[in-house]
Amino acid sequence: MKKNYEYYNTVVSQLERQAKEEEENIEKAAQFCADSICSDRIIHAFGCGHSQMFGEEMFYRSGGLVPVNAILHPHYSLVPKARISSAVERQEGLADKFLVNCNPDCKDTMIITSISGRNAAVIDMAIAAKKIGMKVVALVSEEFSSKVTSRHSSGKNLKDFADVVIDIKCVYGDACLEMEGVEENLVEHLQSLE
Numbered sequence: 001m002k003k004n005y006e007y008y009n010t011v012v013s014q015l016e017r018q019a020k021e022e023e024e025n026i027e028k029a030a031q032f033c034a035d036s037i038c039s040d041r042i043i044h045a046f047g048c049g050h051s052q053m054f055g056e057e058m059f060y061r062s063g064g065l066v067p068v069n070a071i072l073h074p075h076y077s078l079v080p081k082a083r084i085s086s087a088v089e090r091q092e093g094l095a096d097k098f099l100v101n102c103n104p105d106c107k108d109t110m111i112i113t114s115i116s117g118r119n120a121a122v123i124d125m126a127i128a129a130k131k132i133g134m135k136v137v138a139l140v141s142e143e144f145s146s147k148v149t150s151r152h153s154s155g156k157n158l159k160d161f162a163d164v165v166i167d168i169k170c171v172y173g174d175a176c177l178e179m180e181g182v183e184e185n186l187v188e189h190l191q192s193l194e
């Protein structure tokens with residue numbers, strides 16, 4: 001295999017595994033969303049850092065679903081400062097405050113994306129949604145989340161508060177490629193920042 005196809009083949013393999021292994025969970029999540037829409041309610045999407053992209057993809061798209069509320073706040077965005085986002089996503093007691101301003105209802109569905117599922121913001125959002133009575137869908141990597149500890153006072157992971165978990169099959173550390181001559185991988189770098 002040519003080196004330039006390594007990433008492509010890795011992504012295709014990951015998507016195939018998601019489609020085959022997560023079909024039942026995807027169907028459950030789709031039913032939650034359909035129930036919300038049929039009840040004239042909405043689907044909320046939340047994530048921090050790069051995980052905000054999932055909400056951005058669902059929200060305000062030509063030909064897309066209208067009843068979608070992407071909870072996109074600058075505090076959790078990589079722009080203007082990525083390090084601020086990393087610090088804020090670890091703080092408890094903030095994310096749930098943003099949900100109050102979204103006119104939430106027990107008939108809504110909350111989709112929360114976090115590869116590790118360990119940071120306080122996503123866990124707070126899941127807890128707040130569950131208190132309202134929403135169905136919570138968590139998009140996490142089982143491999144990644146099983147190898148890290150929670151950064152929330154509950155000691156739990158996002159997946160512990162979800163009605164359905166969709167394993168997105170990302171490898172631990174988010175880095176699937178290696179380069180000869182480069183000793184440090186992303187996982188070691190992330191651990192050095194803690």
